[in-house]
Amino acid sequence: MIYRFRIILDTHEDVFRDLEIEASATLEDFHNAITQSFGFDGQEMASFYTSNDLWEEGEEISLFDVSDEPEGIRIMGETYLEDVVDKEKTRLLYVYDFLNMWTFMVELADIAEVEAGQIYPNLMYSHGQIPEEAPEKEFISEPIEGEDDFDEEFDLDPEDYDNLDFDENWN
Numbered sequence: 001m002i003y004r005f006r007i008i009l010d011t012h013e014d015v016f017r018d019l020e021i022e023a024s025a026t027l028e029d030f031h032n033a034i035t036q037s038f039g040f041d042g043q044e045m046a047s048f049y050t051s052n053d054l055w056e057e058g059e060e061i062s063l064f065d066v067s068d069e070p071e072g073i074r075i076m077g078e079t080y081l082e083d084v085v086d087k088e089k090t091r092l093l094y095v096y097d098f099l100n101m102w103t104f105m106v107e108l109a110d111i112a113e114v115e116a117g118q119i120y121p122n123l124m125y126s127h128g129q130i131p132e133e134a135p136e137k138e139f140i141s142e143p144i145e146g147e148d149d150f151d152e153e154f155d156l157d158p159e160d161y162d163n164l165d166f167d168e169n170w171n
Contacts (some may be wrong), residue, residue, distance in 0.1 A: 002120065003081055004110040007034055007094070008105040011135040015128030018109070021029060021121040022090070027061055027076035033121035034094060034104065038130055044097035048076065048106075050084060051091040073138065100134035 001023040009015040017037040023032055027048050035042035041102065050058035061074040073145065090108040096103060114120075 002112045002114055003085065004112060004124070006109050007037070008106050008107075009038070009128075009130065009135075011104060011131060012126055013131070015130060016127035017123060017127070019121055020124055021078075021114070022114070023082040023111070025081050025121070027079045027081060028063065029080060029121065031063060031076055031094075031096075033123075034106075035096060037123045037126065038057045038102075040096060040102075044099075046076075046082075046094065046096045049093040049095070051093050051105075052088070053091070055091065055093065055164075057093055079086055099132070102134045133163065 002020050002097075003023050004018065004020045007017045007019060017034070019030075019033055019037060021033055032042060035046075046063045048061040052058065059074065059077050061076055063076050064118050065072045065075055073126070085108050087108075094104040098106070102109040125149055
């Protein structure tokens with residue numbers, strides 16, 4: 001079977017690629033197809049994350065095992081697309097270059113039959129240009145219910161560190 005994906009760069013402008021790739025391909029093969037279709041050299045660290053309908057990050061599937069545990073995390077080269085994506089689980093997040101955090105939303109659009117004579121992976125459609133720099137990410141955490149607000153409790157302005165007297169008590 002052939003999986004047809006739309007890969008959308010998380011940016012203000014519309015930048016996306018439509019790719020088709022064999023369901024039996026590894027996530028490393030898919031990673032290579034994505035980086036090539038967006039014009040990256042493919043030399044940076046990357047990870048896929050399983051995702052739900054709200055685009056919430058799930059299990060990490062990394063390009064390399066960088067964990068300290070013997071059976072660390074799943075690796076792209078050992079994980080097949082058909083094992084993480086299907087008709088019910090259609091979404092992945094993909095992060096390329098952890099210093100710049102190029103973030104992509106990957107969604108399975110269609111499952112089709114192999115076309116005779118077609119070479120896969122296949123870039124079906126390309127829209128938009130990659131910006132010069134990765135879009136800035138804003139990391140916002142939700143307050144935990146029941147926790148006291150640190151700033152109010154100690155009457156601190158988090159923007160004004162000059163009043164915290166670090167120099168006086170520094171060793």
